Amino acid sequence: MPVKARTVLVLLLWSWTLACGQSKSPARPSILLVTLDTTRADSIGPDAAKISTPAFDRVAARGLRFRNAYAAVPETLPSHTTLMTGLYPAGHGIHQNGRTLDPAFPTIAEKLHGAGYRTAAFVSAFVLARQFGLARGFDLYDDRMPAGQSERTARETTDAAIAELKSTSAQPRFVWVHYYDPHYPYAPPEPYRTKYAASPYLGEIASMDHELGRLLDAWAATVGNDSGVVLVADHGEGLGDHGEARHGTLLYQSTMHVPLVIEGPGVNAGVSDDAVSTRQVFYTILDWARLGGEQSLRRAGDGLRTRDLGQRSTDAGPVLGEAMKPFLDYGWQPQVMAIAEVSDCSAGLQVCPRKAIEAGRLEVYDLASDPAEAHDLGSGANLPAAMRKGVGDYPLPSTEAGRAPDTLDADARARLASLGYISAGAAPVVRKDAPRPADMVGLLPIIEEASGLFVAGEYRQAIPLFEKIRAADPGNLDATLRLAVSQSLTGHRAEADERFAEAKRLAPDSPDVDVYRGLHYARYGDIARAEPLLQQALTRFPDRATVIEALADLREKQKRFAEAVALRQKLYSLQPPTGAQLAHLGSLAMDAENTAAAIDAFTKARALQGPAFTHDLDLGVLYMDERRFADARDALDRVPAPNPNYPMALFKRAEVAVLLHEPDARQRLELAKRKADAVTRPLIEADRLFK
Numbered sequence: 009m010p011v012k013a014r015t016v017l018v019l020l021l022w023s024w025t026l027a028c029g030q031s032k033s034p035a036r037p038s039i040l041l042v043t044l045d046t047t048r049a050d051s052i053g054p055d056a057a058k059i060s061t062p063a064f065d066r067v068a069a070r071g072l073r074f075r076n077a078y079a080a081v082p083e084t085l086p087s088h089t090t091l092m093t094g095l096y097p098a099g100h101g102i103h104q105n106g107r108t109l110d111p112a113f114p115t116i117a118e119k120l121h122g123a124g125y126r127t128a129a130f131v132s133a134f135v136l137a138r139q140f141g142l143a144r145g146f147d148l149y150d151d152r153m154p155a156g157q158s159e160r161t162a163r164e165t166t167d168a169a170i171a172e173l174k175s176t177s178a179q180p181r182f183v184w185v186h187y188y189d190p191h192y193p194y195a196p197p198e199p200y201r202t203k204y205a206a207s208p209y210l211g212e213i214a215s216m217d218h219e220l221g222r223l224l225d226a227w228a229a230t231v232g233n234d235s236g237v238v239l240v241a242d243h244g245e246g247l248g249d250h251g252e253a254r255h256g257t258l259l260y261q262s263t264m265h266v267p268l269v270i271e272g273p274g275v276n277a278g279v280s281d282d283a284v285s286t287r288q289v290f291y292t293i294l295d296w297a298r299l300g301g302e303q304s305l306r307r308a309g310d311g312l313r314t315r316d317l318g319q320r321s322t323d324a325g326p327v328l329g330e331a332m333k334p335f336l337d338y339g340w341q342p343q344v345m346a347i348a349e350v351s352d353c354s355a356g357l358q359v360c361p362r363k364a365i366e367a368g369r370l371e372v373y374d375l376a377s378d379p380a381e382a383h384d385l386g387s388g389a390n391l392p393a394a395m396r397k398g399v400g401d402y403p404l405p406s407t408e409a410g411r412a413p414d415t416l417d418a419d420a421r422a423r424l425a426s427l428g429y430i431s432a433g434a435a436p437v438v439r440k441d442a443p444r445p446a447d448m449v450g451l452l453p454i455i456e457e458a459s460g461l462f463v464a465g466e467y468r469q470a471i472p473l474f475e476k477i478r479a480a481d482p483g484n485l486d487a488t489l490r491l492a493v494s495q496s497l498t499g500h501r502a503e504a505d506e507r508f509a510e511a512k513r514l515a516p517d518s519p520d521v522d523v524y525r526g527l528h529y530a531r532y533g534d535i536a537r538a539e540p541l542l543q544q545a546l547t548r549f550p551d552r553a554t555v556i557e558a559l560a561d562l563r564e565k566q567k568r569f570a571e572a573v574a575l576r577q578k579l580y581s582l583q584p585p586t587g588a589q590l591a592h593l594g595s596l597a598m599d600a601e602n603t604a605a606a607i608d609a610f611t612k613a614r615a616l617q618g619p620a621f622t623h624d625l626d627l628g629v630l631y632m633d634e635r636r637f638a639d640a641r642d643a644l645d646r647v648p649a650p651n652p653n654y655p656m657a658l659f660k661r662a663e664v665a666v667l668l669h670e671p672d673a674r675q676r677l678e679l680a681k682r683k684a685d686a687v688t689r690p691l692i693e694a695d696r697l698f699k
């Protein structure tokens with residue numbers, strides 16, 4: 009007989025009340041949260057076939073294991089954002105990777121830090137790097153990846169976490185460790201590669217479990233037994249179920265049903281079959297830290313009532329989930345799921361979980377008798393009103409959903425792409441006749457290949473694939489927009505014009521379409537059309553690097569140098585410039601007659617470029633303009649003899665020698681005269697300094 013989680017809730021509340029009633033409350037417990045990326049519920053733990061995961065099993069034996077736990081969204085950043093905020097994506101606004109959590113939403117780390125916890129996080133993939141908003145509240149946020157890589161192994165992450173655990177702390181600890189190994193591609197290290205040769209995916213999980221064991225040992229050695237531990241996956245993996253190889257596209261059990269174990273204060277060992285959402289991890293940790301019941305808990309009222317862990321889903325509304333990526337990227341049907349226990353299930357049990365997926369039409373599954381979701385009971389099936397309401401009322405992402413990744417530079421995009429995450433960032437268009445994602449899985453490999461080529465800059469090869477996607481799905485905004493950009497970048501201006509017009513028809517209000525159209529016109533020197541689009545885009549996305557850069561180029565072409573300088577300065581405050589870019593900015597600032605900006609840019613360029621820096625003459629002249637003669641002398645002395653500007657440098661250097669009253673001023677003038685060319689000769693003749 010499984011321990012009913014209701015008991016846990018009562019215990020938690022009881023111990024909380026006790027603590028509050030005492031004049032001196034005991035120390036808050038240390039808490040360890042381990043998130044297992046891409047780990048299916050059926051691939052870890054005591055019930056998993058074909059794999060042994062002793063470390064996970066150890067926690068499961070001591071703690072409470074949920075056999076019906078569900079991710080809120082089958083993608084890494086949004087799912088982790090749910091764990092950290094207790095909100096569904098509709099609440100926190102992060103539906104996709106590559107977005108940044110709005111600072112208005114408090115995270116569990118901030119709350120614990122505020123309560124005196126020492127907080128540390130160790131993440132294993134760039135998709136959770138600090139720039140995406142989850143680092144808030146952590147004293148230490150370790151998102152270091154090996155050079156040139158976008159992920160690290162569980163071994164590397166565990167080593168980093170153990171190093172932190174070895175430091176002494178009088179404060180209670182909150183430690184979050186994220187493992188990424190089971191994410192595609194599946195390449196487990198030995199001995200797991202050999203042992204799980206038939207399923208490298210399971211090999212990755214077994215290897216990760218080994219590292220989890222090391223982490224748990226170090227944790228026990230550091231904080232002892234009176235602590236809270238949560239093991240949970242952010243989502244599962246399709247592995248071909250329902251035609252989905254990976255995750256993020258569909259809402260079936262393979263990616264939404266996840267492992268979840270909690271062990272800690274007030275938790276009795278056992279198994280629960282209650283349907284729960286991983287977002288309840290947030291409230292569990294708050295409970296352990298005795299921070300529950302704060303006003304911030306009620307903030308979670310995103311129209312979807314908060315529930316304490318263990319409360320039965322039938323009492324408090326269904327568990328919800330969403331997969332909006334196909335909607336946001338391709339304009340396919342938005343997908344929402346609801347899971348709750350019903351009493352008329354076919355298995356002859358008293359209660360069993362029923363699942364509804366709304367994606368253009370309603371699918372209903374009896375999870376107890378049909379865990380593979382092979383038999384759709386259809387929209388006519390008996391469904392509690394709360395479930396219908398749950399999927400029906402779930403808010404769709406708006407065009408402004410999630411803060412746009414304004415500062416996501418080319419490097420960040422490339423790193424996300426290297427992990428398999430690519431997003432056009434286009435605004436969603438709601439189409440009544442839009443395809444259902446479940447019917448479109450056949451197109452996914454082509455979309456993936458085309459997107460990969462696009463991000464790698466292989467536009468010529470990507471074009472036929474985008475055309476293929478559009479043939480199957482003419483309303484696909486992402487494919488239309490990327491095809492237009494590919495055509496624009498490969499010199500097919502007329503075709504690109506047509507595709508952009510189509511994209512505009514598909515998404516008339518999409519700022520992204522206007523941005524890319526503006527960039528296209530600018531590329532072909534059509535300033536009249538580019539200028540208003542880029543200006544509007546800049547007003548709307550003041551920090552979007554591509555827009556700032558395109559407008560800076562445009563201003564330069566128009567010889568509006570002061571504006572070009574200001575735009576480039578802004579751009580480089582958002583993403584670090586190269587030496588060559590700074591040297592270009594210096595020249596622009598000279599064109600704008602902005603001496604201070606030119607000196608600043610050239611000085612920084614020189615520091616980055618070293619011997620490759622070629623603007624010492626410019627710098628010397630600028631310093632003279634500022635009457636910084638000693639700096640001018642040093643800069644001019646650096647102009648090498650083979651440089652075509654050498655005669656000019658000698659002339660200017662002679663001037664500086666006079667101005668600084670150097671004893672060899674006369675010899676320098678003689679040298680300048682001897683080496684003079686057609687440009688400097690008349691200048692030297694006319695120069696009053698030399699009289």
Ligand SMILES: [Zn+2]
Nearest residue numbers: 045046084242
């Ligand atoms: Zn993930």
